[in-house]
Amino acid sequence: MQIHHIEGYIQTILLVEYPDKLLLLDGGCRCDVPVIKSFITDTLQRDINDLKLVLISHMHPDHAGGAHLLRKQLGCRIASVGFKKQWYQGLKGRFAHSIDIMLALYVARRKGKKWQNIYYHPHLKPDIILHDQTPVPEFDEWMVHFTPGHTDRDLSFLHQPTQQMYIGDMILKLRNKFTSPFPIYQPDAYKQSLNKLLQLNITQILMAHDGYTKISAEDIQLLIDKSTNHPLTVVNVIKNKLMKKISYKNRQ
Numbered sequence: 371m372q373i374h375h376i377e378g379y380i381q382t383i384l385l386v387e388y389p390d391k392l393l394l395l396d397g398g399c400r401c402d403v404p405v406i407k408s409f410i411t412d413t414l415q416r417d418i419n420d421l422k423l424v425l426i427s428h429m430h431p432d433h434a435g436g437a438h439l440l441r442k443q444l445g446c447r448i449a450s451v452g453f454k455k456q457w458y459q460g461l462k463g464r465f466a467h468s469i470d471i472m473l474a475l476y477v478a479r480r481k482g483k484k485w486q487n488i489y490y491h492p493h494l495k496p497d498i499i500l501h502d503q504t505p506v507p508e509f510d511e512w513m514v515h516f517t518p519g520h521t522d523r524d525l526s527f528l529h530q531p532t533q534q535m536y537i538g539d540m541i542l543k544l545r546n547k548f549t550s551p552f553p554i555y556q557p558d559a560y561k562q563s564l565n566k567l568l569q570l571n572i573t574q575i576l577m578a579h580d581g582y583t584k585i586s587a588e589d590i591q592l593l594i595d596k597s598t599n600h601p602l603t604v605v606n607v608i609k610n611k612l613m614k615k616i617s618y619k620n621r622q
Contacts, residue, residue: 519560
């Protein structure tokens with residue numbers, strides 16, 4: 371087993387290679403699909419049909435954005451959670467979907483990337499429904515773990531032989547320091563997910579935006595201690611800023 375780190379539009383694309391098949395840890399952005407295809411055929415010199423499965427940790431543009439297009443063009447299957455309600459459900463969900471796309475484009479601009487089309491369908495239709503603490507179908511070295519907090523349906527994937535865990539956006543690294551993601555919709559669940567890393571004695575993580583790194587129990591505990599106790603979302607941030615402005619004007 372070899373894990374390849376490919377530079378995506380705003381994230382690290384992690385492609386797992388086996389002699390007879392390939393596994394993608396998250397689907398990247400829509401515009402990453404040609405990058406993934408080129409890496410498989412040109413760099414690895416593998417058949418495009420060797421990509422068998424795309425795991426989706428959560429529904430943000432840089433994780434689920436390329437999934438449907440990869441399935442359409444390569445014939446691979448998609449695996450994720452099976453919630454009855456879609457993450458981007460209804461009018462509020464569509465608004466959140468638009469906000470998340472704009473945030474992704476903002477990150478791309480900050481990284482010096484050119485504008486690209488990253489629009490994707492807000493509703494995910496997986497071929498395989500994943501369940502907590504069960505092996506990934508066809509790739510039973512990998513164990514599924516339910517780790518919500520960043521959203522209500524985040525998944526992480528533990529490679530049991532090496533004890534490396536792909537954690538999506540559960541933890542980020544900025545200026546060589548570990549930090550929590552934005553947004554955090556479920557702060558209590560987020561702390562429980564971090565505690566799961568401690569319980570599993572995870573010391574090697576694969577992050578969606580930095581790739582492989584080592585992490586200590588002290589690093590994880592510090593994140594738990596510093597983590598927000600209230601939902602930290604775009605809407606809440608805007609509300610708090612407005613309230614501060616109103617309060618400031620009333621004091622004048």
